[in-house]
Amino acid sequence: MSDPLRPRASLRTAVVWEVLRDALGRRVKAAGRDALDVLDTGGGSGKFAVPLARLGHRVTVVDPSPNALFALERRAAEAGVADRVRGLQGDADGLFDVAERGGYDLVLCHDVLEYVDEPADSVRNAAAALRPAGTLSLLAAGLGGAVLARALSGRFTEARQALTDPSGHWGPGDPVTRRFTAEQLSGLVTGAGLEVSAVHGVRVFADLVPGVLVDTEPGALDALLKLELSAAELPAFHSVATQLHVLAERD
Template sequence: MSDPMRPRASLRTAVVWEVLKDALDRKVKAAGSEALDVLDTGGGTGNFAVPVARLGHRVTVVDPSPNALFALERRAAEAGVAERVRGVQGDIHGLFDVVERGGYDAVLCHGVLEYVDDPAEGVRNAVDALRPAGTLSLLAAGLGGAVLARALAGHFTEARQALSDPAGRWGEGDPVPRRFTADQLAELVAKAGVEVGAVHGVRVFADLVPGALVDTEPGALEALLKLETAAAELPAFHSVATQLHVLGEKRESGER
């Protein structure tokens, strides 16, 4: 995975990274502590974990892949944050076999719900790992972006199939097991006891713009990043985003 701080990779990660960074900064001020305990479920090689650790926070990454965790360890060491990053083998369904319940100020659940058998259980576990008033950052594949991408590629039957399929899949060859609408994600989060603070459309344009144009046209990358940021919070663009990001805060105990 790429670092969200690198310019080319920022086309895919910039919106989420800026929103997450701001949320962690607010949490630091509210908690009166410079270092937060952050859990990254399905965090893989540290795409977000390492930059979060660079901010001074303690990050635990839970991922089922030993190879990803090995790469995470190496990456954290190269970034000089090895003492603040811990990798643990596991998954969202067995989360509390490997981490503490209610032990984190923030939980990242990025690119996980698409692949689990029970998304609702996955969200509940992520929320249960939070301390009271903890921050949840949830990122998942968006239905509309896939439909639009298939249609623009000339695969109209597949685009229609994704629209009608309960899981949002365009066919047997679809590598993504499940996609969501913004309303579906917001409902999952709300039912798990989280007050939704914001919903963002991610990669609204980035996946549709030819890479050669961004790489060769002067100023194109910066302009596209600004466009992505401007469109991210506008509900009109949520329906065509490749990914959807939900940011919320855990309600007080018993408020589900």
């Protein structure tokens, strides 16, 4: 079986999976057991949960959408990991109505903070779900990437609106409620009592490169993936990333 944490075709998630792969290795070694307990808050249909379960981990997904949870159940069954994936209906604000406080080695909070009313409360809940020495994986929309994308498409007024709006919102048609800088996300994490161990830019180039170029040029996909992985750790590129990924640890 191929390693689901080293995808070759998905530029959108490759950096996050690379970081998670290393984090999982450290957590498995520290915990002294092969199977970790993972909480995926806002995990939807299981694009992270199911691959993690395929590696042998026990994954609880909390999501407010019944349709997403139904899709999760079906995806887990098709992957043969239904016994290691549990879906619960709930949200980040009321996380402990359905999930266990202090019960998880790894908590994912991906694509959640953009839409909740109080991002700080959601991060505090995610942190409180961790066991001692647990790891938080936080993924959210980046402000700079949105500004750059609007400007490069000729939508200069929307780019300036995103740049000046406190929430990074570019207008009525913007599907994303809120965007963040790396400093803002790191501040939310430290405010929740965790220590930031790494910050990565996600989709620094992938959303800007024409798809036809990647699809038609031999070796272009692999080369672009390597470029993304190389740039992800460099702070200079965090300000133009479509998404930002913060990895944090509980002492």
